[in-house]
Amino acid sequence: MCSVWVGYYWLSQNASQNIYIEIVFNVLYWLFRINILWIAIVIFLENKNPSRTVAWLLVLTLIPLLGFLCYILFGRSYRKKSLSKSKHLADSDRLLHAAKVQQGLIDYIELPNSGNAHNKRLMQLILNNAKAPFSLKNEINVLTNGINKFNRLIGCIERAKEHIHIEYFIIKDDQIGNEIRRLLIEKAKKGVKVRLIYDAVGSFRLSKYYIDSLKRAGVEVYPFFPVAFPLFSRDLNYRNHRKIVVVDGVVGFVGGLNIGDEYLGKSNRFNFWRDTHLEIKGEAVYALQTIFLNDWNYVSKQVVDGAQYFPEHLIEKQALIQIVASGPDSEWQAILQAFYKMMASATDKIWITTPYLVPEESLMMGLKTAALSGVDVRIIIPSQPDHFFVYWASQSNIEALLEAGVKIYQYKNGFIHSKIMIVDRLSATVGTTNLDIRSLEINFEVNAFIYDVPTIIRLEEDFVKDLSECNEFILEHFKNRRFRNKVLEALGRLVSPLQ
Template sequence: MFIELYKAISPVWHWLLLALDVCMVGFAVSHVLLRQRDGRIAAFWAVIIAFVPLLGAIFYAMFGINRIQRRGQKYRAMTEVERQAVLEACPLHPEKEVPELKLLGELAETIGKLSRYNFSVGNHMIPLRSEEAMLAMLTSIRHARRSISLCSYIFEAKGIGLDFVNELEKAKNRGVEVRVLVDNMGTMYSWPPIIHTLRRRGIRAESFMHSHFFFRVFSMNMRNHRKVMVVDGVTGFTGGMNIREGNMLSQNPKHPVIDLHFQVEGSAVRQLQRVFAEDWAFCCGEVLKGDLWYPELEPAGEVGIIGVPDGPDEDFELMPKVIFAAIGAAKKEIRVMTPYFLPEAPILWALNSAALRGVDVTIITPKNNNIPFVRWAARTLYPQMLERGVHILEADGHFDHSKFMTVDGIWSLVGSTNWDPRSLRLNFEFNVACFDDILARQLNAIFVKALEDCQPVSLQEIRSAGLHLRLRDGFARLFMPVL
């Protein structure tokens, strides 16, 4: 009887599934054609949707649609009074005269027009490596007297992360106003969830784009990848370092990570506070106001800085434009250190063009990548760069998560952005463009030191790789738009 019933129902289910597939494919392809701005990404998703029945359309709904723009539009569509309150709470007044920047020429002018933040002069920046940065941040929290704002993509609730929790709780108990923001996807990297741990200690904490576990997959392309901490509105920290035990190299962690972070002093700290305040208001509606968060700041050095926020909202694709402008302005040398090197076509062409006109272009990226799939895809890009004179080196040893770029020994770009499509297009990022020869020399010294543990990549090596390796790399490249 059951067999006969199955035979009777089976054709009906086949037709229903076919109709459902046609509808989903039609809707998904229409969305790709109407909404995807990048032709390569549109082609990638169109193939996936068309040739993977049902699942292709589901994958696109999960990973291909940028829902954050709707929420961003809602945020920007707040009443004028509410929106103005967020902006007025932390004004970024343009400098009346910045004679130092006039000497830097067109690049400074270009970045100044691209970013919605303003140039700030009279700043001091200190590069800090891994454990050194962690301890400096903890020390700053211990000395906090008024306020602490902390934003991180990953914030572990164990090891050094638990030390941060303990110090934040002590600060809260002595009357310091504490606000912590952690990306919702980033909370999946450790257990227990850091947000729960912080809230149990009485610390105000929010997750960016909060959703329940199952629905987190729908916000994978809307990550807040920014790393910012400001103490008392005076001392700031930013860069690419997460709060993880792997950074504590002296503790011999299971997964050691070399990283780079920066301590900032001077008027540019207000820009760090501003980017945190924008995200905080977006998440919970609270507007941070007053001298508690935005005190008057005195000059602290000679570094010219401009903040460069980037994200799939009003700052969409700002970082690729800034990088492209910097490469185009280079006269002598370009040095890039990044954990993930998958530049989009315009940046790739700009690097090749710079090398062809005689600029010394050198790139360091890890050989032992924590995401091997990214390295495999990247290796398919190497031949066209090596042919044009770009130098590519792969670093042995511990995974190096550092990310920075220097141009001509005077301009530096540091922050949270990786050189991959996800970071350049899909994530919320924060970087600072810095004009100072001393800072550039410090970063170049780190770069030169890293060269000691690097192996240059050659055309012969790439072309002589076994067929199975070339097929592996070619397959990985198919997924480059979403890596």
């Protein structure tokens, strides 16, 4: 605000040279003040989160010019309603119909590991809030770390015969990124239909050559929410954080890994990248396909749908899954609500791996309540940051969770990016959703909710192995942390509601 007054003073002193400058400046100055007042009113009326409302109002009051710019870039949510109306251009009637049918049958049907009331209520919730039907005839392959994910992904792409659908938050123009590009070009030239969505902000460093070479080969490529200035855009708020691949409608991939060398541990910053992805075959692929096609039809303004994208499969194995999409276009915060239901229903254990520990208020209360009631709550987080403010916001929540009896561990063998929750060996979820406000309330995300015991046991084995690479936080020691850390935590906590 000082800079505005300095400018005003300077112009007033030189106004005799040009009276019109003073008039223009006065008009701009009052327009700016009116904008500030209007934004304050909008924040007060629209924002249902009191802490976020107070945070934005304080920023606008104390640093109005910077606060005004920040709100224009990051804070506005006026597009959310228009998104919910415009994005669902091609909801799959078959899946919506299946969800409606299952809603009426959930109390009567018998499914593996669904007899438990916890699972039936969780499945009912997801049927209602996400319109996500459950599927039984599936085969799940847990892919631990990048080497396993990319080996399986490349093999599937090489075997593709009809179509390849790819959607990623981050695609990098590096060794593995160019290997994927080469394969997509090769398949497109052989007549396979290749469609690619990349997030315009997450992949803003992706070169024009990379994209143009794909297009020249016949690959259809579209950015999600393209922006002229990725670092200075209001559309930063609504990012597509999903990682989906569907090959021929029969094999699907979902999880935490983007496309880039760093996800293979080839990074100067992190010597090892720990992550989890899923390869799914069977009926659940239809849900991944539907989510991709909804996103594709939105970004391309095409209408792509049809039975050829939902072919019959030969899977006879049984693995109960629901695939859930959530985002600004959703009527409900489906994944957040499913996380809350899982936590609230736990009687034995809640095991979580997340790169960011900034849960919104209800999940924070769920974790503390579970631990205080005797549930074994364990959370693995990274020991080093990849995003400064989120890291310190995560650190700011540790003491309160430790006091409630939650056990928190720092992963020491590189950076851990897995997004996993396991509850009571009854249900688990793997996907793209971090335990932070941005993922849970703003980004477009997708998670697999799994009720298959062998898969849950496999995830538990990975979790136990990860614990062996961790140091546990001790409450007494953590309370004695450096004053500098407490200041950074306070800063991270202050910034976190602004997301």
